[in-house]
Amino acid sequence: MTKKTLIIGASTEPSRYAYLAANKLVNHQHEIELLGLKSGIVAGKEITTEKENFSNIDTVTMYISPKHQSEYFDYIADLKPRRVIFNPGTENHEFEEFLEKKGIEPIEACTLVLLSTGQY
Template structure:
């Protein structure tokens, strides 16, 4: 299973980040939640601080590109295998940074990837 960090996690069940956390767990993938607001999703704490988690396979982004620069170094430090840029989070600058660090950037929807068995 692919340990996944959701950046932009939300406690609102109608948000895509919440739905992604739910679906990832349903498929057996452990989730880590990092958000801009304190709360809980699916019984898990949404952290506000950038924790140096180990063995993060995938980072999936649910934050606007204008908020992403503050996470560049943090994500690179975690050294995931890939970063998923969900619709609306595409960021060519960050994509190039990731490529230079041998981290695969993917422009796709986490929910769709799970649905079609390509996660």
């Protein structure tokens, strides 16, 4: 089953985990949306630099540090994803509690590992 995923912190830099995740998600037949600081193309998809009102987002996967996440609390809640994955280094207990109160499941995990082990 495909899970439309929004990557926050998308990057065109091949050494970045967000870049690797975008490609791996596409390779696993998941539709992606990309939000980052700089525009560009990753896995055949354009990175947007504006918080767009994407529809039908199942999963948000975070690749930005907690100190930059506060501006995303309401934005992500308004997208109404089923879950938000906090990749290593992005864990944020305040944000996770906020999401739980909105009925959104926070998960502290690695998107790349979840995909590799069939748990995505």
